Amino acid sequence: MQSRLVPMMSACLSTSDKTETNPIQITILIVKRKFVLKSIQFLALSLFLLALSPILHAQVRMDVTAGANKWGYAGAVGGIYQKWDGSDVTVTTTLNLTQADAKKGNLPRECFVGIVIQDAKQSTRYVAGLFNPGYAKQHKRLPVGLVRHEKRGNWKPISVKEHTLPADQSLQLQVVFRNGKLTLSGCEIGGELKELLTWNAPKGFKPNLIGLAADGFRNGFGPVLFENFQVQGDGPAHSDAFDGKQNQAVWQKVAGKRVLIHMPETFKASLQIDDRKFIFNRGRDVSMNLSVSGAKYIGQTLLLHVRVFNDQQQVVHDAVSQIENAFAEGRWSITIPKADISRCGVYRLDVTVGQQDQPIHKLYGQFAIIEPHPATGSQDPDSPYVFCWGQNQLPVLERLGMHWLRNSWYLHELIPQDAKGQYNFDKRIDRWFKHSSQYGLSPMGPICNIRITDHTSKAIEDYVKANVNIIKQAKARYGDQFRLIEIGNEPENWPMAPLADQWLTMARAQTLITERVHQDVPGVQVMSTGTTHVNMGFLSQLAVIGGPNAADLIGVHGYRCPSPPEFGHVQDITAIQSLFPGKPIWCNEQAYFAQPADYQPTYDNPDIKPLELDELTQGIYLPRLFMSQFAAGYAGVSWFAWDSNHGLTDSPTHVRPAAVTLATLTRLLPHPQFKRRLTPRNSELWALQFQSDDQLITSIWSLGPHYVVTVNPLEIDKAYDVYGNELTLQEDAGLADLAIGQAPVYLRGPVGNLLAIRKTTSQDPSPYPLLKNEKPSAQPLKIRILPKVTSLNQSQLLVRLTNTTSQTHSGTLAIKFNEKMANFYRAPLPSAWRIIPADNGRFTVDGNQSIDVLCSIVSDDPSMPFDPYASNQGFVAAWWLSGYFFAARATLDDQQVVDHIMTRGTSLRAIPYCPNVKIDGQLADWQDVPVFPQLGNLVRNSGLNKFWQGRADYSPQFQLAWNDHGLLLAAQVTDDIQYQPYHAKDLWRCDSLQLAINADVEHPSPVSFHVMTMGLPANQKPEVYRQRSTMDRPAGLVADAQIRVTRTEGDYERDGLTTYEVMIPWSQITPFRPNQNRLNFSIQFNDADGWERKGWEGWFIPMGGHLIDPNCMGDLTLVK
Template structure:
């Protein structure tokens, strides 16, 4: 925010050592001869360049726009025009962009304005600290130019965030120009400033990634070219495909300006990473960088126009239009975006569409992409800005919606609101409270109004977070289906698998039929995605690439008409923020490069090319864990196949078939005695051709053994010719450039061992091999092989009596014994060496407990350990240790309960009074009679137990599975050690569903599945007279690993949800980190104590 604490207030003056006012001379490309610096343009405004508008969200009310303006420019054809409109309040608007990691010596820019007296300059350093100063402007309409040489100084200097120490920590991460309401002269409320020739003087970087095409996405025969700027004399690059196989390498000399360009021709379709190294004159490495790129076949965008493939975007907020061609090349037929009511109607009754909305609608049309518009949110001129709830508010919302479709004739589909059933339907202080009856009235009025304007418009209603059965049923009971042409839902289930969509969508269709005279109504999924953040809620980038295909195929097979992936671009660069990781291309500020692809971009583009213009025909029953779906269009059938567990299948055919993998690589396979043989995994493949049957089994099985980093990966091909057809198999195995002969007689078997190149770091190595006969491929085989250290260590916080310790567990996969001799440790500012002397035989595991030194409670300390061995190399560990005061450790007693739905005698067992000790998170809470309860946590060597008695005036739970959180029930989280120490944790749900008690797991440690938990015992009883619900749970510790009973401590949080039949009202929580946001560091610290 542009405010100045009292300690920063000072006389407004120019410090000439900090700011130079210069004649308006455009920047040139020549380096400063004396300093070795080069002017680098970051704001020529001849293109968007990543500049974005912010409306000062911490002070709501400001409006504004940013456009590339051709009316006035200092150099070139355009400038950046920033306008701030404070008629409705607010404090400032801001023009900002992310920067490459520039270690800049100075910043130069030019400003032209007729009504602004000063501009604010904000520079964000490498720590995230914002440094702000104000630049006074002369009273002239001429261009004024400035050079800033001190970034942590200047007039009215202030700093906040990051290191927050007033010290400039290079490099710069972001720049912004700020237009304040108080800087507009003459009492005006609207002001404009133009900016041009924004440059930074920087040293030539050791290695800086640049691009010849935005996002490094190359189409057809285009060479994949990479451009870099370097202080070295040359740059070398090695390009690897999706599976880590080297695909190309090249070295290029840098020119006199330090630029080098590498060009790779002939790359097959797919996702690639490029590792680049800058070299000095002697060939020594001076810097390294990595980027990603994609190679795609051409795509007929006309085939996508009416396809089911849509993408959620944010052009109506801050995204740059340069992304639109990347969206088009991915095969996207339509985008779901917004033109929010608050930005369109101001003042009341006057409708003006922001230039950014006009621009993205035009750009979408130019790229043959259809817009799907959300009618969204509130307006300060109605219902005090709350969610529309009055007749006037609803009519105002409907009138705004009518103006959107009237103004943009290209709009064929529109959605009424967004996720009304959660917080978006409870904005402000109005009574809407996310209730379905209020949504129904808004939907009805909007439908009637926009249909009168444009009868052919498809109006989509619902737009719910998840598939809240009870909320939707109430909406349908009220008559909501009469006022929507399609029903939309957002059935997120990350990090769980997408196959569970089928049942949920089938249940939704049955619910629709129940309230629609037995007839279906089109279902649209208008948000669905799997983020790749690095915590318990995220999936890996490879899993995202698989799930984006599998979720679309399952949805289409379930009758869904359109699917909109959320969303196209990562919205930031944090590795632990979900919103920053949903995208299929990276953020403009990503270290790998501006908007470069993730693997999911390529798998999505492959899917659209395979399925556009085709319709779902049927699901094929093959075998357990294998999914097969047939699509067809104009007699060109294609099957999509995958398996949730590795499987071998045989494809019966009498003619060659074409198999395309997830990355778009296509091969032709000919039958061997009537069959083509195929390995299936979680990575979908497409099969085209005349196929009569697909069944489990095969003559060829590829397996691998875990290998240590830096060693070859060992595999084995088993050829089994004992089952019919049994003709002699004379062929060859081709794998990564090597060939091995195959000759197996009928009724015979043969094992062929071989090796492929290993990897230097732990990972999963996917090996693909082909069986070739007479030059024709007859089998495509894959195996995932672990590359892992044979000796591994894990560390967690435990408690032995009253003594905290770090338990260091070591597993030894070697043949020989090793000895953990000692542990060198540093915890906070203390360090020492602990004598462990633990011998660990080959093929076994053992542990040592490192006592924690005395530390101040209430803090989290960094931990560094070095494990020294006899018989093996050192292992280093970095982590965190939380120290909690004894009085802040909440006790769970050792006490076994009988799970029968009737509370055991828990006299003397510590409990939690939910109403007294919990925190209420709901509007309209009616006190203890509305929702209250008591919670007991206990344990024994086998189970963690929960006993909960809830008083709830109205019981309502109509959901099942991943949606049980939307009805009455319980959510709780468990983490190993103490809160904030571990990135591994669990979130469970308990509910009395229409089918009975259910335990569901949303978040789990690696290796544990998401979904309904059968290995748990739950009893739930409801006493309607007493308005009490009792939950009793026995959860085996194996469902909580690495947390164990003998650890003595866990992190724990619990909440009780409340739904009175109108949707989820809210909850009461003890602990946090579940309901409002997922953060295990907010859990309660629990000690597991002996029996009372």
């Protein structure tokens, strides 16, 4: 379709422009005389149109928002400058003050505009043009002359006593510097330049900056328009017609915060954002504005081409509009009919501005369509949904179904205390509460920046009083709107008390604050400080010091990116509830990180972001995370934050799918109460049922495989996809089938049971939407990089090339270490290391077939060989990431290029066959087995690392081997305090080690790998406990495992040492067989130090403290 579009005029006006049309003044005049009305209406309309008139020609615009003291040279003068070399120069410009006015109708005291010429070395500056030496006056009476600051001297203007320049029109000004003398000339447009004054500059004056300026002593004014800049001379500056063609890098802007400077461009366009934040309600037309500026196409006809794509890359809207008589600045309106965007989800917006078939400017965006939420404007204290740091998105957060707003209360920044102990809430907190109440959100958040100076009673009392004082004043100020407060945030990262006694001081203070608030501030609940992940060390100290009532709610943080969201929550909740029976537990900060919209690492730039997911996976994980946490027992869940890699948006004009999936979840489950799970806990199919108000909602999703689930349609009122679109159930013989993938499906109604479950075949419809890793590859080749370890002395790589087409492909393979990854994690790669593919990388792979290319890792320096058993060079080691990382490129003979950048590391290690090892706790028979050493401070999580006192405090190392009976493990843990009061399923809560083993390396599944926890309980009977059920093994003690644990207490001569020796039978590591040759592993060491677990470290462990992700494991190759 094509239509004519009338451009909206630019609303680029100053405050003074707006005040010219004062409606009160007009009303008074109407009362006095009728005949005045028409005159006033005409005058008001004229002024209004003048204020709104777009810039119709090329020019630089300056708006002075506020002046500054210009009496002395030191005060920077706002404007644009170019460098000069001190030689003679002539500068000419056209100045327009037609629209300029001050906030009260006149140009303000001591303002000036014109050509600037400056010698910074001599501290001398001149501004030649118009200026006001006294109080506010109309610009048509302004003098012409020089504003001088000589040799750091004060303001000394020189004016032309008489001139005939029409100051209410455009003026041409010229400054000539020649032989130490300045000459100012001027005339009206079309006239002949006339010399107005001359001035002898100080001896030695050599200008190093020339340009254009607008500034003043106190008040703002504008706009001031400069239509050109012409320079003559031998120096480095460039003339500029201000048509957007000159490279703007030649200009330097000065005083940019006070003087808003608009430089012309050839053409520029941007999408404008309003309170809807690019998230629109379904069932309505979508309208948005396009802000445009540019000098090249003034007065010409342009075409605006708008296309919209759904998430299946199908065009749903395609429209071309004609813009006639284009302005240099303006706003163009875009409307997308509701019929074209009738489904909830995200839509890509492509906008092209051009002429005929020639595009001038392209821009892209991604907006969201959601099902409208009932906006009540009232708070909902029963809602479990918390949003962190969303104070600038309140209207849209209400539409997304959020009811709690979590922001940090920084004492010195937000609520400074006066001498009488009163806090200045009106600086920022008042605004949060006022605006939050309009949109049904309850403000909460941690009080930060108050510290306990030491452990003495006085220091603790001062800390307690300060916090309670803030809470008391806030309650008096905000009443029932203020219900919940946190005390501090992440004590591991920003400790609020001295570290010597760990968190005991903080625990005591938290307890006293809760008691005082209950006593003095009824109606406010206190949440414990949100710990980084689930810090059982802090929580156990809080429980011991303060008892179960040390806080009203318990707060923890739940970051675990990029691992799946379902596992580990039950363990955490069970452990916390044992310390604080009956207390609500909130995960008050968490998020899944997402890659930027334009993220595309390449072989040449392998800038991978290993913790970040693609944005669709982030959007699918969000509801799965929240529902898994509700099912485990969390009373509150949160998301952090609106933008950046955590957020629901990548940029103001790019909304991620997570915004839509969140809106769907909160609309269908506003008050979720978990009822039951309809599938076994060791199943890859999840089906959770919740009661929410008077609705029964069942949500079903898969952890990987696609399923067909049969249900009784009579039990289902409505069915929805993850975006909230209604699904049509196709009934057959009284049954209905659902296609289930990794995206949740919601069923509203009294679903009893799932009648049948089977994995899909090629004849079944695909689930919607498909995640990135579920979609067929669009590349001609699929690349995998695999370990090829043949002995303890030889580690190589296999690059598996799979042809995804029916045609034969030939080409050349290149592979390298990912140097960016290694450098970022402080594991620099030796330059001597190289990877050489067989046959110089040449390959041929038939259609729909795979081949393996063997690649050797070599070193050009014999003194620096590649040794995966050293792990001190090139090996990335962090508590969320481990391994060697590689990048590969296949260049096909037809010039197609396929890149593959590894996001999960490899160990390239072998473990030896040791038939003679005896499980007796003595490690003499392990002497020839390579050691996995401790890898440095990055492998310790924050709870452990911030309190680590050196190797004697905690330092583990381990060895792995195998024999015909099972997998062998030996570990030596240097630990000053061995503490383990628990056994069986709770061993992980204190000193222990956990070994995860995945036997199915080709098909890793979250429910098929094995997690064994090993520890020495207080009864001195060591245990091996299967921490989680698998498809064919229930959780429980592993009776046929052999384990010996010995403990040597430390003294002045030696460090404390706990030694583990274990054999896990192959029968417990299904479906592994020794001739299979390879398995994957993670190992985690938990440290308690006399309380519960304060932290952990290990090899190939995921973020969060639980071994839940088989995809982050490292490889082990069994060799003889």
